[in-house]
Amino acid sequence: xxxxxxxxxxxxxxxxxxxxxxxxxxxxxxxxxxxxxxxxxxxxxxxxxxxxxxxxxxxxxxxxxxxxxxxxxxxxxxxxxxxxxxxxxxxxxxxxxxxxxxxxxxxxxxxxxxxxxxxxxxxxxxxxxxxxxxxxxxxxxxxxxxxxxxxxxxxxxxxxxxxxxxxxxxxxxxxxxxxxxxxxxxxxxxxxxxxxxxxxxxxxxxxxxxxxxxxxxxxxxxxxxxxxxxxxxxxxxxxxxxxxxxxxxxxxxxxxxxxxxxxxxxxxxxxxxxxxxxxxxxxxxxxxxxxxxxxxxxxxxxxxxxxxxxxxxxxxxxxxxxxxxxxxxxxxxxxxxxxxxxxxxxxxxxxxxxxxxxxxxxxxxxxxxxxxxxxxxxxxxxxxxxxxxxxxxxxxxxxxxxxxxxxxxxxxxxxxxxxxxxxxxxxxxxxxxx
Amino acid sequence: xxxxxxxxxxxxxxxxxxxxxxxxxxxxxxxxxxxxxxxxxxxxxxxxxxxxxxxxxxxxxxxxxxxxxxxxxxxxxxxxxxxxxxxxxxxxxxxxxxxxxxxxxxxxxxxxxxxxxxxxxxxxxxxxxxxxxxxxxxxxxxxxxxxxxxxxxxxxxxxxxxxxxxxxxxxxxxxxxxxxxxxxxxxxxxxxxxxxxxxxxxxxxxxxxxxxxxxxxxxxxxxxxxxxxxxxxxxxxxxxxxxxxxxxxxxxxxxxxxxxxxxxxxxxxxxxxxxxxxxxxxxxxxxxxxxxxxxxxxxxxxxxxxxxxxxxxxxxxxxxxxxxxxxxxxxxxxxxxxxxxxxxxxxxxxxxxxxxxxxxxxxxxxxxxxxxxxxxxxxxxxxxxxxxxxxxxxxxxxxxxxxxxxxxxxx
Ligand SMILES: [Zn+2]
Ligand SMILES: [Zn+2]
Numbered sequence: 001x002x003x004x005x006x007x008x009x010x011x012x013x014x015x016x017x018x019x020x021x022x023x024x025x026x027x028x029x030x031x032x033x034x035x036x037x038x039x040x041x042x043x044x045x046x047x048x049x050x051x052x053x054x055x056x057x058x059x060x061x062x063x064x065x066x067x068x069x070x071x072x073x074x075x076x077x078x079x080x081x082x083x084x085x086x087x088x089x090x091x092x093x094x095x096x097x098x099x100x101x102x103x104x105x106x107x108x109x110x111x112x113x114x115x116x117x118x119x120x121x122x123x124x125x126x127x128x129x130x131x132x133x134x135x136x137x138x139x140x141x142x143x144x145x146x147x148x149x150x151x152x153x154x155x156x157x158x159x160x161x162x163x164x165x166x167x168x169x170x171x172x173x174x175x176x177x178x179x180x181x182x183x184x185x186x187x188x189x190x191x192x193x194x195x196x197x198x199x200x201x202x203x204x205x206x207x208x209x210x211x212x213x214x215x216x217x218x219x220x221x222x223x224x225x226x227x228x229x230x231x232x233x234x235x236x237x238x239x240x241x242x243x244x245x246x247x248x249x250x251x252x253x254x255x256x257x258x259x260x261x262x263x264x265x266x267x268x269x270x271x272x273x274x275x276x277x278x279x280x281x282x283x284x285x286x287x288x289x290x291x292x293x294x295x296x297x298x299x300x301x302x303x304x305x306x307x308x309x310x311x312x313x314x315x316x317x318x319x320x321x322x323x324x325x326x327x328x329x330x331x332x333x334x335x336x337x338x339x340x341x342x343x344x345x346x347x348x349x350x351x352x353x354x355x356x357x358x359x360x361x362x363x364x365x366x367x368x369x370x371x372x373x374x375x376x377x378x379x380x381x382x383x384x385x386x387x388x389x390x391x392x393x394x395x396x397x398x399x400x401x402x403x404x405x406x407x408x409x410x411x412x413x414x415x416x417x418x419x420x421x422x423x424x425x426x427x428x429x430x431x432x433x434x
Numbered sequence: 435x436x437x438x439x440x441x442x443x444x445x446x447x448x449x450x451x452x453x454x455x456x457x458x459x460x461x462x463x464x465x466x467x468x469x470x471x472x473x474x475x476x477x478x479x480x481x482x483x484x485x486x487x488x489x490x491x492x493x494x495x496x497x498x499x500x501x502x503x504x505x506x507x508x509x510x511x512x513x514x515x516x517x518x519x520x521x522x523x524x525x526x527x528x529x530x531x532x533x534x535x536x537x538x539x540x541x542x543x544x545x546x547x548x549x550x551x552x553x554x555x556x557x558x559x560x561x562x563x564x565x566x567x568x569x570x571x572x573x574x575x576x577x578x579x580x581x582x583x584x585x586x587x588x589x590x591x592x593x594x595x596x597x598x599x600x601x602x603x604x605x606x607x608x609x610x611x612x613x614x615x616x617x618x619x620x621x622x623x624x625x626x627x628x629x630x631x632x633x634x635x636x637x638x639x640x641x642x643x644x645x646x647x648x649x650x651x652x653x654x655x656x657x658x659x660x661x662x663x664x665x666x667x668x669x670x671x672x673x674x675x676x677x678x679x680x681x682x683x684x685x686x687x688x689x690x691x692x693x694x695x696x697x698x699x700x701x702x703x704x705x706x707x708x709x710x711x712x713x714x715x716x717x718x719x720x721x722x723x724x725x726x727x728x729x730x731x732x733x734x735x736x737x738x739x740x741x742x743x744x745x746x747x748x749x750x751x752x753x754x755x756x757x758x759x760x761x762x763x764x765x766x767x768x769x770x771x772x773x774x775x776x777x778x779x780x781x782x783x784x785x786x787x788x789x790x791x792x793x794x795x796x797x798x799x800x801x802x803x804x805x806x807x808x809x810x811x812x813x814x815x816x817x818x819x820x821x822x823x824x825x826x827x828x829x830x831x832x833x834x835x836x837x838x839x840x841x842x843x844x845x
Contacts, residue, residue, distance in 0.1 A: 002446060003541040006456075010537050014530045019470055020523040023516065029481070030512045037505040040498070053489040053501075060485060064478045071471050078464055085460060089446075089453050096450065096723060096730055102783060103729035107573070109779040110732070114566060116775045118582075126585055130570070130578035222828050224817050271819040317768050326770030331562045331728070334735025336549065339447035341734055361787040365738040368441040368549045373769030374743040376792040380845040385788060387742040394799060398843040419845055432842065433804045434793055 002088040009084040017077035025067040029060055096338075097345050117327040119185045120316070122193050127186065185319075192315050199308045202244065204233045207311055217318050225307075225314050227268050227275075232303050234260055234279060238286075239300075254286055322373075329371065337365035360385075375434040381405035381418060394432040397422040403431075441549050451731060452540055455564070457721045458593055459532040465720075466529065469622035470522035477515045481508045535590035564591050565728040571597035572726050574604070600716050607709040610646075612639045615712050627719055634674065635715045640666035641677055642708060645699055648684050659685060733783060736776060740785040744771040797842035800827055800834050805842050 036056055103110060111134050118127035195206045211218060211226035218225055238257035241248040250256065265276050278294060285292035313323035322329070344363040377392045378385055379402035386392045390404045399419045401409075406429060409415050416423045488504045539560065546554045563586045570579035576598050583592050606614040619625060619636045628635060644667060647659045663681060671678040680699070687696050698704075717724055771780045794807030804827055811825045818826050823836045 003449070003537065003544055007537050007541050010533060014534065018523065019467070019519060019526050022474070023519060023523070026512060026516045026519060030509060030516065033481075033505060033509045033512060037502065037509065040505065041502060050489075053485075057482075057485055057489060061482060064482060067474060067478065071467075071474060074467060075471070078460075078467060082460070085456060088456075089449065096453075096727075098723055098725045098730065101725045101729050102733045103779075104725065106779055110569070110728075113775040113779060114569070117566075123582070123585055126578060126581045129581050130575060133575045133578050134573075220831065222814055222818075271817070273819055274816075320768065320774050322768040322770045322773040324770070326773045326775045327732075328559060328562050329770040330735035330739060330776060331565060331731040332549075332558045332735065333738045334731035334733070335448065335451050335558070335561065337734050337738040338450045338730070339444065342450060359784050361737050361784050364787045364789060365734070367738055370550060371739065372792050373739070373772075374741045375794065376741060376788050377844065378788055378791045380791075383789065385742055385785075388746050394840075394842060398841050400842060400844055419843070431803055432799055434797075 002090065006084055006088040009081055013077050013081045017074040019071070019074060021074070022067045022070040025063045025070065029063045029067075032056060032059055032063070095342070095346075097341055113327050116185060116321075117325050119189050120321070120325055122189060124186055124190065188319060192312070195311065195315075196308055199304060199311065202236065202304060204229055204236065204307075207307070208233065210315075211311075214318060218314060221314070221317060223310075223314050224272070225310055227272050228310065229307055230260075230264050230268070231275065231279065232300065232307055234265075235298055235300055235303075238283070238298070254283060258283065333365075333367055333371055336367060340365050377402075377434050379405050381409070391431050392434060393429040395422070395429050396424055400432060443543070443547055443549060443551075443554065445544050448543065449540055451561075451727055454721065454723050454727065455536050455540070455591070456533065458596065459529045459536065461720045462596070463526065463529045463533070465622065465624075465627075466522055466525050470519060472623055473518050473522075474515060477511045481511050484508055532590050539591060560586070560588060560591070563588055565726070565731060567592040567594070568597075569726040569728040571601070574601040576601060596720070600713065603716075604709045604713055607712055608705055610705055612643050612708070615639055615708070616643075618712075618716075624719070628715070631718060633715050633718075635711055637667075637670050637674060637677070638708060638711060641681060642704060644681055645684065645704070649700060656685070732779075736771065736780040736783045738786050739769070740771050740780050740783060741769075742785060744769060744777070744785070745781060791844050793844050797844065798839040799842050800825070800832070801838050802827065802830065802832060802834075804829065811839075 033056075036052055039052070111130075115127055115131055115134075118124075118130060191210075195210055198204075198206045208226065208229045211229055215226055234257050236244050237246075237252055237260055238254060240253035244252070246252045251259065261276075261280065265272075265279075269276060278297060282292060282294035282297060285294065309323075316323045340363050348362075376385060377400065379392070382402055382405045384390070384402060386402045390402050392400050393403050393406050394400050395406075395415075395417050397417050397420050399417050401418075406415060406426065409418065410426050413425050413427070414423060415426055415429070484504055485508060488501055539557075542557060543554075546557065548554065563582065567579045567583050567588070570576075570582065571592070571594065576594070579592070579597070580594055583589050583594060603614045603618055616636070616639050619628060619639070625636070640662075644659065644662050647662055651658055667678055667681050680696070684696055684699065714724060716722075723730075770776055793805075794810065796808035797805045798808055798811060799805040806828055810828065814828055815825045820826060820833065824833055825836060825839065826833050
């Protein structure tokens with residue numbers, strides 16, 4: 001609740017502590033001075049005004065004191081707010097770990113990540129400003145003298161089929177990478193946003209077309225996007241002009257849906273026969289679908305949102321990119337993990353250990369399940385995560401250990417499973433890919 | 435995987451990264467106040483004294499025009515106070531707006547309880563935008579920073595003006611001019627604040643000025659260098675004895691001698707050192723963190739997400755996170771560390787520490803050694819229209835009979 005208290009305290013500050021409060025005193029002083037000046041200029045009796053000049057000293061002093069008093073009260077209110085600020089962050093008062101900055105020398109890679117982030121967010125204008133600003137030749141500032149470097153292999157290619165290698169890749173030099181890369185990436189994301197905006201207005205055609213062009217890659221990823229889109233198109237037509245707002249022609253409504261199915265579902269029959277059967281059976285119930293066993297298929301209230309997010313994910317995946325901006329996920333994960341780091345560093349400060357000296361963080365950073373992307377296997381014997389060099393091994397009894405643990409447990413060529421009473425020979429254990 | 439550790443939002447701790455957000459407008463507010471106070475004090479005292487002087491002098495019959503002239507001076511001074519105070523009040527108003535918007539933004543977090551809340555996602559997105567603008571500003575990419583802030587409507591949450599002023603001064607130092615930086619030191623009560631924090635910035639700027647005089651005029655006008663040293667360096671002979679001695683020696687050794695012990699003083703690198711010194715002094719004075727907070731969030735975030743699989747020689751294995759129930763597709767999203775944007779950047783950070791395994795429930799191993807959760811295998815088989823009793827490898831596409839699967843026990 002600390003922040004809510006702070007909201008109140010700030011309101012108090014902004015309502016009372018204002019330099020403008022002192023303005024009336026300044027005005028008063030100006031008035032006093034102007035008045036006497038006018039009088040003095042008009043007066044012929046210098047002695048009279050002389051006296052007034054002397055008598056003016058006190059009211060001016062009073063006004064100046066009043067002015068200072070008001071300033072002091074602003075100052076005091078600011079000091080109070082300073083305390084409120086401290087209290088608001090009281091619990092989170094650990095110092096940020098800024099002594100050691102592993103990102104310091106990584107400007108080029110961070111810039112690249114930012115450029116890609118801006119492009120994928122559809123901020124094309126900002127992205128192009130950034131790319132030209134961070135370009136070494138356009139900038140004299142030191143930090144940006146090595147802004148962009150060659151990307152790792154296997155990134156972006158042409159817009160239509162992202163995975164097909166372009167021979168141009170090999171001849172692209174460091175210097176023109178960013179221009180080339182950002183253009184390809186920009187046109188990729190531009191077409192993604194255009195397809196998405198069509199999806200949002202319930203036009204499935206551009207998405208279906210894209211999915212058809214990339215069907216081989218999609219299938220290899222185990223994606224049914226193309227079929228799901230066609231299915232939705234079928235249902236959408238089936239709903240007829242009242243729902244879909246399309247012209248009332250034979251190409252719309254039940255007949256239009258049937259026609260669409262005949263033209264498009266053939267290519268899916270080996271993989272999705274059962275669903276196609278369901279869709280066609282449902283037609284028999286028309287127009288009383290609501291009471292049919294198939295009503296759930298025809299409930300499309302969320303369907304457009306769902307295909308849109310599937311489409312985004314597949315589109316990005318084919319570019320080798322995650323669907324959610326990695327920069328966003330990483331920054332969020334960092335903020336979530338920060339309390340653990342602060343706790344750890346304040347504990348370690350006495351010992352003077354740096355937290356990045358090993359290849360594994362020295363403390364756990366629990367993240368929500370939605371941020372766990374890979375299966376993680378921690379060997380129950382060694383408590384270490386398995387790696388390429390020390391992979392998980394499955395024993396014939398189904399228990400899994402890291403290879404090094406198994407070798408340590410073994411007596412000669414035989415082992416005894418630490419988790420069940422089985423024994424066996426090491427060569428019967430085999431590597432498992434999780 | 436059923437536990438919800440890491441999903442619940444710990445509000446107070448979650449704002450660790452955001453203290454500087456409220457700190458800067460407040461520091462500027464204080465600075466603004468001190469400057470206003472300084473001006474009012476100065477002119478107020480002046481008027482008070484002049485009035486006293488005029489009143490008492492008047493007894494001895496000063497000419498009327500002199501009295502009028504004094505009164506005009508006083509009025510002009512007070513009008514000046516009014517003008518300056520108005521400007522300070524406007525700045526105060528602007529800073530109050532910033533601070534209010536920021537406190538409101540942070541307080542919004544308190545209405546969210548879970549990381550999975552959609553409101554949190556948009557909040558966290560705004561945080562990233564803030565961190566990005568801060569990063570861009572610190573690197574002097576001012577146009578990008580301004581454009582992003584405008585595009586996202588977060589002008590009140592970022593400090594474009596402060597950083598633009600800083601980068602202007604920084605650039606002038608890199609171009610070999612100390613004038614702007616000295617003016618910054620002299621503005622308002624900065625001098626006093628710098629003294630309080632034992633800053634050597636002003637001395638180093640004066641020292642550089644001295645080096646430049648020696649470089650260009652030591653032969654023609656040696657006195658100028660001497661005068662400068664007397665005025666600006668001599669008072670600090672005890673605070674910075676090493677530099678002071680160096681400065682004296684400099685007079686005797688002309689520039690251009692590469693073997694000279696002083697060649698370093700004449701080098702361009704001095705200006706870069708001064709630019710960095712200015713930046714760090716500026717940031718300390720305004721309670722700005724020394725490194726971009728994006729670095730803090732990123733380096734830790736990369737580690738928290740990174741697993742040995744992210745840079746594995748095996749082809750990137752698909753993410754193993756349970757597919758979202760609303761999703762109708764099996765294939766999950768690419769991991770952010772495996773994704774092109776961050777893969778290289780994450781190569782040298784440590785990976786996350788896990789004391790427990792996180793795998794799909796009911797793991798089954800196919801004859802090719804690959805293991806998947808039972809639910810995913812079944813769903814994929816259904817979607818692929820396989821015959822009953824068959825499953826298909828999600829990555830390789832191989833088809834196997836169910837009875838050849840082996841149950842996996844992860845303890
Ligand atoms: Zn066993
Ligand atoms: Zn990964």
